Amino acid sequence: WxxxxxxxxxxxxxxxxxxxxxxxxxxxxxxxxxxxxxxxxxxxxxxxxxxxxxxxxxxxxRGLLKEFEAIIAAVIGGALLTGGYGTVIGACFGALIFGVVQMGIFFTGIDSDWFRVFLGVMLLMAVLFNNYVRKRVTETR
CATH class of the missing domain: 1.10.287 (Helix Hairpins)
Structure with a gap:
């Protein structure tokens, strides 16, 4: 609000x-x-x-690497790393998606070291997708 x-x-x-x-x-x-x-x-x-x-x-x-997870959740929710764009609702949805994926990886029994790699891949994909959407929206016709 x-x-x-x-x-x-x-x-x-x-x-x-x-x-x-x-x-x-x-x-x-x-x-x-x-x-x-x-x-x-x-x-x-x-x-x-x-x-x-x-x-x-x-x-x-107790809070080790939680800032990295918060950044990933915000970027998945549509916030740009450069700033200026993003919503609280988007960050909530990003955290929800992140939590579901985290629990899914936990229940599949994948080694926790690979979870960090997956976090980086999720962040990279979200940044690329956000940049693509931003370019399409701000594109002049």
Whole structure:
């Protein structure tokens, strides 16, 4: 809702697309980036607190490579790595697809080392498909 219905959401998209252009139209790019980093840190703190309450301790390796999986889920959902495009609904669908594939690979009994290779292939295919769609949409006739 914040991304689609508020001016701050528009500022987020503008900052992600091209910060120089966003600065030229009056978006406080530095303030937006700082607020997003603070919000990310707040979410990480809440998640860590929930993990400590659930498991009774903290482990530094509990979130190992989760950022890579989050990037893959967002790209599968239609977000561009260059920024400026993407939706929350798309990221949710990307996470759903990623989770289904992850569970499917787990239940087939494939070695976990090959799962990392499959993650990279999924990311590459999603980036190529997103670039193809973007070029087709922005193509001048």
């Amino acid at each position: 914040v991304l689609l219905r508020t001016s701050f959401g528009n500022w987020i998209f503008a900052t992600g697309g091209d910060d120089k252009a966003a600065r030229n139209v009056g978006v406080p790019v530095d303030r937006v980036k700082i607020m997003l980093f603070v919000f990310t840190a707040f979410c990480a703190t809440v998640y860590a607190a929930c993990q400590v309450l659930e498991f009774g301790s903290a482990a530094a390796d």
